[in-house]
Amino acid sequence: MNSKYYLTEVDKKPHSIFCYHNLMGETFIEPHSHDKGQFLYTEGGVVHVKTDSRMYYLPARHYMWIPPGVRHAIYPSSPRVIMRNLYFPMSSNASGFYKKEGIYPINNLLMELLLFTKTWNGDITKSQKSKYAVVYAFKELLKQTVSKSLHLELPHANDKRLINIINYITEHLHQEHLLPQLASNFSMTDKSLYRLFKKDVGMSFIKYYTQLRIFKSLEYLINSDHTISEIANMVGYNSLPTFSNTFTKIMGKRPSEYRTSNEIYLES
Structure with a gap:
């Protein structure tokens, strides 16, 4: 899939959960935003996530939650960086966790589910019952297993x-x-x-x-x-x-x- 996937593909089907594993070591992803909330996990290095107000430092083996509509650019610190992304449609009455940016250490349960999806790319819809059940459960587990957000950011x-x-x-x-x-x-x-x-x-x-x-x-x-x-x-x-x-x-x-x-x- 073209590295510009997020501009055209993520929001094309509003009700799908979109899966994208980037193992290519991109050097820069230009400023953009999504209608869906983004789960961004990284390993192999530090990823800088720059929003309009802050620079976040996302370390390996941690994930960042980026709410819908938040404009951000992504700068991996090394070509060895692997990024795994899941994008979720969000309702207006979603819980508070999904409405704020945050960086969290990943736990073993989430890690196993994430690696289970490592060969999946693109839209996952409700009609794909077995796959959808996994990623929907993943979304629910985010708020249920969340620990305290790490303050790994500096204001501009x-x-x-x-x-x-x-x-x-x-x-x-x-x-x-x-x-x-x-x-x-x-x-x-x-x-x-x-x-x-x-x-x-x-x-x-x-x-x-x-x-x-x-x-x-x-x-x-x-x-x-x-x-x-x-x-x-x-x-x-x-x-x-x-x-x-x-x-x-x-x-x-x-x-x-x-x-x-x-x-x-x-x-x-």
Whole structure:
């Protein structure tokens, strides 16, 4: 199926559940939206999902729920990334889970059902009773087995000054950035830069900067053979324990555990 499938195929049959397993390692899927809600699962790397207001970091062995009508672009971090998609028609009285964006770890039950569908592509309609029963059950299990959404996203900056500062930090992530020096580099006072972060992105400089570093380290953990100590340095940490503790606080597991738990399923 052509990689532009989502523009023409997903919503062609409004009442079908649409199945699309992308094993090709696309580098970019342009901004688009669907009338159906999207379940997006990934393994083999980190996928960046960019909406109008946020950049989400979807790590391997996790899934993202994207509600109907949410415009988004998808940037896989590596050609090794595998994405598995299911698109569901949604009623206006659907439960709250289906109405908000969220990133969640996948559980074994959902994983087994998802792999059961790995050879299916395209529309699955009610007339295909055995297949439809599986994907409909999958949709129902999403809300019943859901754990707490992981906050793996950063808001977009709107202020041009802050956009430039964030771009600078991102390009020099291997260096440690302290607020006073950063403010001085951009001819600002500490207080004015602190206020700019709070006003424009709704979080403090230290929280934004910390999450940016940890989210970037996810890519290195999955897509490279660098040691964890090297990765800590690559995102500006001079202390391995500090990096490891910060990573654990945000991701819920240590970097070494995260790396070993994200090996690719070979049944693709």
